[in-house]
Amino acid sequence: MEACPTLETERLIMRPFRDDDTDAYFRVLNTAQVRESLHLPETLDRSDAWQQMAWFLGQWMLRGTGHWALEERSTGDFLGRAGLHHPERPDWPGVEVGWVLHPEYWGRGYATEAGAEAIRYAFEDLDLEQVYSCILPENRQSQAVAQRLGMELLEERVMAYFPLAAHGIWLRTR
């Protein structure tokens, strides 16, 4: 049985990562815009993209949460990822809803569409009471997605995994 379900929204397929996504996923991470927004290290390469995919698939197996690979239904294009992230970090707020798209696909509402489906899955299928989002204060585009999804800024704090800056912690309750 697949731990990561395949879901469909109006314009997207949300499916488990596959081994042959590595190049397409690295193309997403390896854009200047995504590198800057996520503060990715310069050394991040194709093998790191593969490791991230394996990390998310492993999280689905271990915890029933993870990110989905996103495909555009009309074209089959690989767009990026979105989903529910619950890493083993002592000061992580809980299950985080998040989104990363190739810049070519920004400005179409795809992150909000995938985020809404991830939140629906969290509340209806996982029976969670709340989801969080951890967003750097300068990341206005990601904050706008959170706001469109009915999330509210709870607090700003520094987390151990990223000691250089405080993250905004956004909350949406069921």
Ligand SMILES: CC(C)(COP(=O)(O)OP(=O)(O)OC[C@H]1O[C@@H](n2cnc3c(N)ncnc32)[C@H](O)[C@@H]1OP(=O)(O)O)[C@@H](O)C(=O)NCCC(=O)NCCS
């Ligand atoms: C954060 C990120 C996913 C946001 O992407 P986005 O395209 O701005 O967000 P959405 O998919 O919700 O699209 C919203 C935009 O699409 C527009 N849009 C166009 N057609 C639309 C449609 N049919 N339905 C909804 N919105 C539509 C909206 O008006 C809005 O435009 P605006 O930004 O000019 O206001 C993207 O910037 C990204 O991948 N950044 C790098 C990674 C990152 O920072 N991730 C978050 C870490 S916390």
